[in-house]
Amino acid sequence: MPAYKPVTHVIFDMDGLLLDTVGPHLAIHQSLLAEYGQTCTWYDLIQVMGHTALETAQEICRLKSVPVDPEIYQDKVAALQFSMFPKIGLMRGAERLVRHLHKHGVPIAIASGSSQTSFDLKTTSHRELMKLFNPVVLSSSDPEVKAGKPAPDVFLVCAGRFPDKPHSSKCLVFEDAPLGVKAAAAAGMQCVMVPDPRTDKSLTEEATLVLESLEDFKPELFGLPPFNS
Structure with missing residues (x-):
C-alpha cells in the first residue's frame, strides 16, 4: 500500500469534481x-x-x-x-464528503479557476453547501492568483487563507483534471484525483490516489475522521 501522509486541511477543485459542469x-x-x-x-x-x-x-x-x-x-x-x-447538479459523493468533513471540524476550501460571476451561477442551487467552505479562491477573479493551473498559485493562496495557515504538506487536494493535479504537486500537496472515465491513465500518474468517485474515498487513509465516526 502507498504511504499516505496525514493531513489537517482539505482543498477541493469545483468544476467536474464537486459540480457536474x-x-x-x-x-x-x-x-x-x-x-x-x-x-x-x-x-x-x-x-x-x-x-x-x-x-x-x-x-x-x-x-x-x-x-x-x-x-x-x-x-x-x-x-x-x-x-x-x-x-448544474452535484457530482456523486460530493455532498456526503463535504458535510462529513465539516461535521468533524476539518477545515475545507475551494480553489477553482472560475470567476466570481461563474461561481455564483454554478452554485445557484447549492448555496447552503457552499457556505461550508472557507476560503473560496477563484483564480479568474482573485488578484493574488497570478497564473491558473498547472501553476500552484491558487492552491498556495488558498492554503495561506486558512486562519491557521497550514504548511502545504498538511493540505490534501481533490481534483479531476490533469492540470489541477500538476498544480497540486507543484504546491507540494498530496492529491486525490477523480478523473473523468475518458481520461487517459497516463494523465493520472502524478496523483497520490486515483478514485472512480468521491464515494470511494476513505478519509482515514490521510488521518481524517472515517465515515463511521
Missing part, C-alpha cells in the same frame, strides 16, 4: 466554435480545464485558430453561462 462547458464551446466552422471535443476541453477564464479562451482560440480576440471569446462564453449554469 463538464457537459455544460463542452456544450458552450461547441456552440461558439461552430460559428467558425470548428468543433470542441472532450479531449480539447481536458487540455484547458483548470486554467483561468482568459487563459482558457486564449488556448481555445489558439488550438482552433479562431479569428477573434480571446477576450471577446471569453465574453461570449460568459454570456452563454447565464442560461446553462444555474441548472
